[in-house]
Structure formats: structure tokens, C-alpha cells
Amino acid sequence: GGQTPAEIAISIAAEIVQIRNQTKISAIEDPILEAIHELDNEPVMMVTIIKKTGTGPREPGTRMLVDAEGKLIAGTIGGGALELDALKHAKRLFDEGINFDLQRYDLTDSETARLGMICGGNNEVIFERF
Numbered sequence: 001g002g003q004t005p006a007e008i009a010i011s012i013a014a015e016i017v018q019i020r021n022q023t024k025i026s027a028i029e030d031p032i033l034e035a036i037h038e039l040d041n042e043p044v045m046m047v048t049i050i051k052k053t054g055t056g057p058r059e060p061g062t063r064m065l066v067d068a069e070g071k072l073i074a075g076t077i078g079g080g081a082l083e084l085d086a087l088k089h090a091k092r093l094f095d096e097g098i099n100f101d102l103q104r105y106d107l108t109d110s111e112t113a114r115l116g117m118i119c120g121g122n123n124e125v126i127f128e129r130f
Helices: 005-022 030-038 080-096 109-115
Strands: 044-053 063-067 072-075 100-106 122-129
Touching (some): 030 063
Antiparallel strands (some): 044 063, 063 072
């Protein structure tokens, strides 16, 4: 709605701020950062919840670090059967030499029962080896 160049510039800046604030910015938690600093060039898998719909144990941006044996180094994506399944998946990725993957965990109805969860949503989890 700006008319002058200065008003137009302010309007554009306001739109940029509005869009930026629509996305949740997530920082890496201290236990994850500390574990990364302690690594001695060991390969690890960063496992991050990137999307959640419905109910679930943790929010997007939640992370955990997993070693090549599928053992938790630091962090959590919610514990329980969901996390156990993600740990097993991370080990499979290491074993198969896959550096990146995206998994969708369906925590509704029959899938919830299979994982032993009482949640009713879905989580998308990204696996990144570094």
C-alpha cells in the first residue's frame, strides 16, 4: 500500500519480517552441541523432527545424535518405540552407506499400536549423516 519509494521500502521490509516470523526457528540444543564438539571425526547421524501433524511426543526441530552402531549419543525425538525405531533406522542407513533419508512415522490407529505409542499424529523425521 506504500505510495512513495520510502513507504514501498518499509512495506517490503514488513512483508519480509512477516514471512520470516511464520517459520519456527530452532537452535541446536546444548547437549547436541556439546556432543558434536566431543566427537573425534566419528561419523554420526543427526535425526531431526521436521514436521508434526496431530499429537506427537516432540515438536519440529527436536534432534538426537546417533552413532554408527545405532546408539543414542545425545538428545531425543521423544523416546519410546518411535525413538527406538528411528535408532534402528539410523543404523540401517549407516550399514547401507546412505547419508540422507526422510522417514514418516504414522502414529495413528494401527501404526500407533505397532509402535506402542498413544499419540494420534504423524512425524516426519530427517536423517543426515555427517
